Amino acid sequence: MPVSSGDTAWLLLSSALVMLMTPGLALFYGGMVRRKNILSTLMMSFVALGLVGVLWVLYGYSLSFGTDSGGFIGGLNFLGLMGVGQEPSTVYATTVPHLAFMIFQAMFAIITVALITGAVVERIKFSSLLVFSALWLTVVYCPVAHWVWGDGGWLLNLGALDFAGGTVVHINAGVSALALVLLLGRRRGFPGQAMEPSNIPLVVLGAGLLWFGWFGFNAGSALTAGGLASSAFVATNISAAMAAFTWMVISWLHRRPTVLGTVTGAVVGLVAITPAAGFVEPLAAIPIGGIAAIISYYGMLLLKMKLGMDDSLDVFACHGLGGIWGALATGIFATVAVNAGGADGLLLGNGMQLLKQLVGVVSVGGFAFVATWVLGKLVDVTIGLRVGETEEMVGLDISQHGERAYGGLLR
Amino acid sequence: MKKIEAIIREEKLEAVKKALEENSYFGMTVSEVSGRGKQMGIPLQWRAGEYRVDLLPKLKIELVVLDEDVSVAVDAIIRNARTGETGDGKIFILPVESVVRVRTGDRDEGAI
Numbered sequence: 246m247p248v249s250s251g252d253t254a255w256l257l258l259s260s261a262l263v264m265l266m267t268p269g270l271a272l273f274y275g276g277m278v279r280r281k282n283i284l285s286t287l288m289m290s291f292v293a294l295g296l297v298g299v300l301w302v303l304y305g306y307s308l309s310f311g312t313d314s315g316g317f318i319g320g321l322n323f324l325g326l327m328g329v330g331q332e333p334s335t336v337y338a339t340t341v342p343h344l345a346f347m348i349f350q351a352m353f354a355i356i357t358v359a360l361i362t363g364a365v366v367e368r369i370k371f372s373s374l375l376v377f378s379a380l381w382l383t384v385v386y387c388p389v390a391h392w393v394w395g396d397g398g399w400l401l402n403l404g405a406l407d408f409a410g411g412t413v414v415h416i417n418a419g420v421s422a423l424a425l426v427l428l429l430g431r432r433r434g435f436p437g438q439a440m441e442p443s444n445i446p447l448v449v450l451g452a453g454l455l456w457f458g459w460f461g462f463n464a465g466s467a468l469t470a471g472g473l474a475s476s477a478f479v480a481t482n483i484s485a486a487m488a489a490f491t492w493m494v495i496s497w498l499h500r501r502p503t504v505l506g507t508v509t510g511a512v513v514g515l516v517a518i519t520p521a522a523g524f525v526e527p528l529a530a531i532p533i534g535g536i537a538a539i540i541s542y543y544g545m546l547l548l549k550m551k552l553g554m555d556d557s558l559d560v561f562a563c564h565g566l567g568g569i570w571g572a573l574a575t576g577i578f579a580t581v582a583v584n585a586g587g588a589d590g591l592l593l594g595n596g597m598q599l600l601k602q603l604v605g606v607v608s609v610g611g612f613a614f615v616a617t618w619v620l621g622k623l624v625d626v627t628i629g630l631r632v633g634e635t636e637e638m639v640g641l642d643i644s645q646h647g648e649r650a651y652g653g654l655l656r
Numbered sequence: 657m658k659k660i661e662a663i664i665r666e667e668k669l670e671a672v673k674k675a676l677e678e679n680s681y682f683g684m685t686v687s688e689v690s691g692r693g694k695q696m697g698i699p700l701q702w703r704a705g706e707y708r709v710d711l712l713p714k715l716k717i718e719l720v721v722l723d724e725d726v727s728v729a730v731d732a733i734i735r736n737a738r739t740g741e742t743g744d745g746k747i748f749i750l751p752v753e754s755v756v757r758v759r760t761g762d763r764d765e766g767a768i
Binding site: 496 | 699700701702703704705706707708709
């Protein structure tokens with residue numbers, strides 16, 4: 246098929262938008278930790294741009310999107326971008342250069358690795374995080390991306406729908422985060438000691454960049470610059486808006502309408518609409534976003550306050566629960582009227598679709614949990630996952646990076 | 657000479673400053689401090705759930721006055737920093753051995 250300049254322009258721009266989400270996530274996470282760990286937290290996200298950005302072109306893309314092997318993993322035919330050039334692929338995004346599709350996918354792999362780090366901040370050893378991230382990309386991300394999006398992937402063949410990565414990115418990262426939390430344990434002082442966010446304005450800036458970049462994430466996943474992209478764009482905005490507002494109201498009923506809660510709600514709404522964006526009518530994003538905020542809010546209370554689990558920045562409650570709800574909601578609200586390549590959902594009488602979505606949730610969630618636990622354990626018994634007590638008390642900025650966020654004596 | 661260290665509520669600074677100035681005590685040093693006392697902290701909210709902050713932000717005013725001026729200055733501070741609620745702060749009064757004005761080298765009473 247000939248290259249479409251409109252589609253190519255949109256996909257390249259979308260790739261740039263999704264790239265910006267990772268520094269956005271860095272700020273979103275960085276503002277939520279204590280002052281002594283802000284740089285290390287920023288770094289954990291930002292370094293994914295460096296690490297995954299290279300591994301992806303060397304072999305990650307090939308393992309995810311190379312010639313199928315039994316529905317489970319891609320082949321080595323795109324190793325080192327072999328055969329990935331200016332001509333479109335014959336199976337993926339056939340109206341844009343193959344390189345554009347490849348780099349768009351690279352940005353997804355990068356942010357997925359970065360998302361996990363929110364669960365382990367303020368105590369994981371930086372070198373161990375790097376080793377874990379490389380292993381996780383290879384053993385968990387690439388296979389799952391292949392199952393869901395790769396030509397011949399078993400979940401794709403089954404008909405499980407994931408428009409922009411609710412399963413591949415959010416359930417995958419959220420559940421993996423939970424497994425790492427169990428391995429790593431709580432931060433010293435949790436839960437007795439209040440660990441106050443050091444810079445909520447940074448969190449707001451980060452959430453704003455995430456919302457902005459998410460238009461590339463979701464509307465870009467149409468892979469064409471037309472009606473479907475527009476529909477996904479609108480659904481994305483509605484869900485973020487609805488979830489932000491809903492979270493604010495719940496927080497207000499509790500006591501006060503907090504800023505941290507409201508921007509968190511926006512991100513949860515974006516998570517939940519991700520798998521559904523291009524398969525549902527835009528207005529379906531109102532219940533999808535609203536319910537996502539409720540599930541995530543109470544999930545957070547249960548996990549952190551009641552069960553005392555130190556998923557430090559609530560990666561499972563936001564991305565795991567938000568992603569699971571979004572995947573199931575896709576099976577409820579989907580309609581072929583929006584996307585002929587999709588399916589009808591439960592509300593249009595196709596309960597099977599909800600079941601297929603459930604298979605996606607359980608298989609990806611189960612695989613991610615077990616594989617992450619094994620990889621994490623491997624890193625822990627070899628080089629150790631956690632920093633020493635003194636390093637943790639002093640803070641990871643100084644102990645891991647030899648830097649401090651706010652230097653200088655004079656104001 | 658005595659040094660008055662007054663820990664007060666942040667929002668009371670302007671009133672205290674004005675009252676001291678009206679009594680001709682112009683010089684002072686103000687710093688942002690954190691502390692705790694009978695107020696026992698305040699609850700704040702996370703994304704979901706609450707936490708308690710026990711070290712609360714206050715302001716510390718430091719000024720050095722002649723012995724005979726202490727009660728006037730302290731009264732001015734108390735009158736303008738008090739709300740009657742817990743958390744109004746404390747005042748400490750310390751003896752001062754010597755004072756030097758950096759610009760001139762003047763000492764003690766001449767330097768206050």
